[in-house]
Amino acid sequence: MPKRVDHHARRTLIADALMRVAADRGLEAVSLRHVAAEAGVSTGMVQHYFRTKDEMMTFAMETVGERTEARLTAAVEALGESPAPKALVRTLLTGLLPLDEPRRAEGRVALAFLAYSAARPRVAAALREDAAGMREVLAGRIRAAQDAGDAPEELDPDHAATALLALVDGLGVHVLGEHYAPETALAVLDAHLDTVFGPSPH
Amino acid sequence: MPKRVDHHARRTLIADALMRVAADRGLEAVSLRHVAAEAGVSTGMVQHYFRTKDEMMTFAMETVGERTEARLTAAVEALGESPAPKALVRTLLTGLLPLDEPRRAEGRVALAFLAYSAARPRVAAALREDAAGMREVLAGRIRAAQDAGDAPEELDPDHAATALLALVDGLGVHVLGEHYAPETALAVLDAHLDTVFGPSPH
DNA sequence: CCTTTTTCAATACGACTGCAATGTAAAAGC
DNA sequence: GCTTTTACATTGCAGTCGTATTGAAAAAGG
Numbered sequence: 001m002p003k004r005v006d007h008h009a010r011r012t013l014i015a016d017a018l019m020r021v022a023a024d025r026g027l028e029a030v031s032l033r034h035v036a037a038e039a040g041v042s043t044g045m046v047q048h049y050f051r052t053k054d055e056m057m058t059f060a061m062e063t064v065g066e067r068t069e070a071r072l073t074a075a076v077e078a079l080g081e082s083p084a085p086k087a088l089v090r091t092l093l094t095g096l097l098p099l100d101e102p103r104r105a106e107g108r109v110a111l112a113f114l115a116y117s118a119a120r121p122r123v124a125a126a127l128r129e130d131a132a133g134m135r136e137v138l139a140g141r142i143r144a145a146q147d148a149g150d151a152p153e154e155l156d157p158d159h160a161a162t163a164l165l166a167l168v169d170g171l172g173v174h175v176l177g178e179h180y181a182p183e184t185a186l187a188v189l190d191a192h193l194d195t196v197f198g199p200s201p202h
Numbered sequence: 203m204p205k206r207v208d209h210h211a212r213r214t215l216i217a218d219a220l221m222r223v224a225a226d227r228g229l230e231a232v233s234l235r236h237v238a239a240e241a242g243v244s245t246g247m248v249q250h251y252f253r254t255k256d257e258m259m260t261f262a263m264e265t266v267g268e269r270t271e272a273r274l275t276a277a278v279e280a281l282g283e284s285p286a287p288k289a290l291v292r293t294l295l296t297g298l299l300p301l302d303e304p305r306r307a308e309g310r311v312a313l314a315f316l317a318y319s320a321a322r323p324r325v326a327a328a329l330r331e332d333a334a335g336m337r338e339v340l341a342g343r344i345r346a347a348q349d350a351g352d353a354p355e356e357l358d359p360d361h362a363a364t365a366l367l368a369l370v371d372g373l374g375v376h377v378l379g380e381h382y383a384p385e386t387a388l389a390v391l392d393a394h395l396d397t398v399f400g401p402s403p404h
Numbered sequence: 405c406c407t408t409t410t411t412c413a414a415t416a417c418g419a420c421t422g423c424a425a426t427g428t429a430a431a432a433g434c
Numbered sequence: 435g436c437t438t439t440t441a442c443a444t445t446g447c448a449g450t451c452g453t454a455t456t457g458a459a460a461a462a463g464g
Contacts, residue, residue, distance in 0.1 A: 026321035115317035119228035163390045166372030188365045246413045
């Protein structure tokens with residue numbers, strides 16, 4: 001058994017357990033022992049694949065990021081080629097919202113990591129890059145819509161992209177806190193999208 | 203010395219130390235001993251004023267909430283009586299943004315508490331109420347602006363209020379993560395306010 | 405004055421933490 | 435077949451955690 005093991009698979013197995021613990025008991029309940037127990041393995045094995053707890057946490061966070069990205073690209077590809085800017089933007093943004101239960105869990109983990117990253121510059125840098133990339137894409141689509149005459153010219157694309165991302169992040173946090181239903185968040189987002197791209201033909 | 207002590211003063215003294223620890227070492231660094239050391243008192247004294255750690259955390263969170271509220275009402279009163287809806291809304295929202303260093307610290311604490319509350323229903327309920335109150339005020343001002351003909355009639359005041367609060371929360375999180383400068387957040391907020399209340403006469 | 409109450413300080417306790425060290429079994433390489 | 439490497443499991447350690455306990459000093463109430 002020893003030699004032939006898929007390292008990445010083991011690491012994601014552990015990361016998944018970590019996320020389950022974090023999602024329903026909070027990030028401060030994440031310890032080597034709890035994660036190991038949740039994964040059904042020994043703490044020794046966890047130590048074998050992650051030399052430190054911080055390494056484990058970082059990997060888990062990266063996993064969340066990669067999955068989100070994969071989900072987004074899949075949703076975008078499902079739109080077919082050269083979709084309308086508004087449809088693409090809406091797909092990207094709704095993909096960030098915690099609309100169903102598994103995504104709520106992921107959202108809680110992401111929120112915990114967000115707070116965790118406040119005192120960890122290296123972790124924060126990764127989040128910053130992801131967000132910057134997303135803003136660039138959004139701004140690009142807004143520019144495209146402007147060129148096509150589908151968005152008001154006086155709109156600053158960078159500002160509008162920043163607003164969109166901040167809006168969904170804020171909506172996501174509020175939905176996680178159960179301030180209102182996911183449907184409300186969707187409605188609010190759609191209303192805002194209409195102000196950027198013009199009203200939809202229903 | 204013993205009998206005559208201002209309990210509330212002692213508790214806020216400790217809560218302030220807690221916030222300092224949380225702001226620059228993260229919430230998981232908040233322990234009775236660390237907080238006591240930061241406050242320059244013994245852990246016994248902390249225990250005297252808070253029977254449990256959770257009680258201490260809850261008090262600190264309430265303190266952040268009360269201070270924010272006090273700051274907001276003071277800023278609103280500085281506007282004089284019957285200010286324009288847009289001015290009032292802008293004052294309220296910019297008051298929630300972490301624009302200077304002390305507010306950044308408070309923001310980091312609030313963010314940590316937000317994640318903390320995800321696994322604590324009671325704490326989450328308090329946040330929910332605060333946010334609901336804020337949304338009501340915002341929606342009310344938007345309605346007033348509509349009645350005065352200063353905001354588009356087709357706007358749903360509740361949705362618009364929800365969007366505004368989500369936007370500032372999102373912007374605040376991004377500013378805390380140093381995704382962009384506070385000035386950018388302000389500019390984005392102002393641009394959005396213009397779409398709700400119409401452009402300002404500079 | 406003397407008792408009682410409040411305010412704190414010091415310490416001890418058991419549980420838990422991250423991590424290192426050690427041991428063991430099994431497969432790969434020669 | 436023998437050595438080496440990989441993959442774990444177990445255990446131990448030093449430290450931190452929240453909290454309970456104990457005790458002392460000091461002021462208020464009688």
